[in-house]
Amino acid sequence: MRSIADVRAAVAEARSRDAAIGLVPTMGALHEGHLSLIRRARADTDFVVVSLFVNPTQFAANEDLGAYPRSEERDAALAAGAGADVLFAPSVEEIYPSGFATTIHVGGVTEVLDGEHRGPAHFDGVATVVAKLFQIVAPDSAYFGQKDAQQVLVIRRLVRDLDIPVRIVACPTVREPDGLAMSSRNVYLDPDERRRATALNRALDAAQAVVTGPQTSAASVLDAARRVLADAAIDPEYLELRSPHDLAEVHSIGDGALLAVAARVGRARLIDNRIMEAQ
Template sequence: MRIVRTVAGMRAAVADARAKGASVGLVPTMGALHDGHLSLIRRARAENDLVVMSLFVNPTQFGPSEDLDAYPRDEARDVELAGHAGADIVFAPSVDEVYPRGFSTTVHVAGITEVLDGAHRGASHFDGVATVVTKLFQMVAPDAAYFGQKDAQQVLVIQRLVRDLDMPVRIVPCPIVREPDGLAMSSRNVYLDAAARAQATALNRALDAAEAAVAQGRTDAPAVIGAARDVLAGAGVEAEYLELRSPDDLRTLDRVDGAALLAVAARVGRARLIDNRILEAAP
């Protein structure tokens, strides 16, 4: 396993692999690896000859008041974990390598970036995501790229990006990985003290309650969202958003009729956490 820090070095490594007929899988990360990230690497390892994990804390997707400076960083640990999980290359470019002097291009995906996280983190958030992912796909030229479903809106944005720009990359959404108590794994979980950590489990329990409501035949949006909101309120958690939307285009849904995405975000202690669940009504 090796570390590559330049675009030229990354392209040379991929070209060498391609010359040998190898397929290439990419796992984009901002580091602070946890088992959720490692599950993506293991999936990529099972499906590709060469596995690249990018390690880059992307400044353009952080808002002015967000945690860019405080975001957890431990490159040595991340490299070790990535190697054990099956990565062949860790691509760890500097900010100047990704955004050289004079960089002035932004990629914007319209129609699905203005709601949920886009509405609460600012319009520039998903522009930053779309731009850096476009650049990573140009740098690595993967056959497939692996993303966690915890960031459901991000996955949809990237799928739309790839479709609209005819990028020859297969996007592979992978299941949410959870702690034993149900909390979705996130790099920001390290911000939680013991009390906040216990409180944070309310997000998954709220999704469970909504799923139970649907199973009981209560499929209208107020009932589904209300069941989830009651659990959050009981734990003293106020949702930043809690919305029922189409998993295909994020339009607002009035009821669960077929598949529906229930998405939640909340601030718990020092952490901003997100989670989601695909709900399906019985036929």
């Protein structure tokens, strides 16, 4: 479906049958990570809408909007096979018609990590398009990947602050057999870069291995991860240990801390994270 009106009509018909509505927002180039979200929505709800929209407002001027992988016909088949009832693939003009002038800014969890390094407009773009999708689909539940841990926190804050009646479900990161987190941008990697990129997950493993209790210092955790990245000649854009609840800086593991990393490997900007827990 291309139009907001058609999606609303399909959802209204499903609601007339007392169907619970699930939404899986994506930017397309679907992989197993996306499909796991669709399958979870299929298991939880009665009518599943998958959006496919490469959102221009969350890309900075120097980022890969023009090169971002697009494969709509393939995506449609994969989404249907995983259980989607509707694939909503609107044009930019359908989402942002002429004269569109509203932006949603979520404070408190957008100033650090990707918000700092991709620029303040990134999460404004995310929050605005997700709010629009929530208005269009009015889902009971919406599904996001834990690989984008900061994005999940932003959406949870958006829903809380604006009293949007949708349950946000964060699903586990899906990884390749060698541990690399699945991402649409993995297609940018050549074979050597692909091997080096596995250092992100190995760095998270190394960090967890040095955690011996709640008083384990942030410095020791970060040092263990940095060594693995350095061995792979990867200079991280950021490597930080933060609260998994509000992204406040933490100095020890405590009851759990989010270790988040972003790095460029070749043309690909990759992110990953792990909750560090005391053993």
